[in-house]
Amino acid sequence: GENVEQHPSTLSVQEGDSAVIKCTYSDSASNYFPWYKQELGKGPQLIIDIRSNVGEKKDQRIAVTLNKTAKHFSLHITETQPEDSAVYFCAASNMNAGKSTFGDGTTLTVKP
């Protein structure tokens, strides 16, 4: 089955700096890669996603890149703000199968 690895497990940045979280996946059949933000005591909330026919996608301060050959994808957050502090999960799935395999999560702390 699919195996997703996520790094780093914790990340601390100063407000205004950029943050990058990286994930790798194992199953070449995976073609959909969402990123979720989870705040304490809440469910994962989708923040951005990318499909395998695209190499990069951007939404305001958030961008995701995908390298299918290397089987890795990354989340980039620019101009970080304290409210960006949360646990971020990457995931991989096959659009036909539906279920998502999650990474271990990255705890992002943005210091004011």
Place this chain on the structure above:
Amino acid sequence: EPEVTQTPSHQVTQMGQEVILRCVPISNHLYFYWYRQILGQKVEFLVSFYNNEISEKSEIFDDQFSVERPDGSNFTLKIRSTKLEDSAMYFCASRTGSPGNTIYFGEGSWLTVV
């Protein structure tokens, strides 16, 4: 914005008791999921449900677990005889039938087995 709703938000139960966690998926969604997150760990897939049957389940989803969509709107997860290690946050999720595959999660039901 439509959302997945879950009840209860928190339940404490005695070991060996049956628990039913309830979910109301987004109304036009066709695929339904249960995931589990043990405190401090990652989100783990339990089961997916489509067209009134289980489409996929993980090794975690053993005979103690069952799912049901009793009335066309609710989607339930039943744990027949809870164990201490079942203590976790359980998330319901749903998505549309199109290949877009965006899965929307509920806020979770926190189960504590004592």
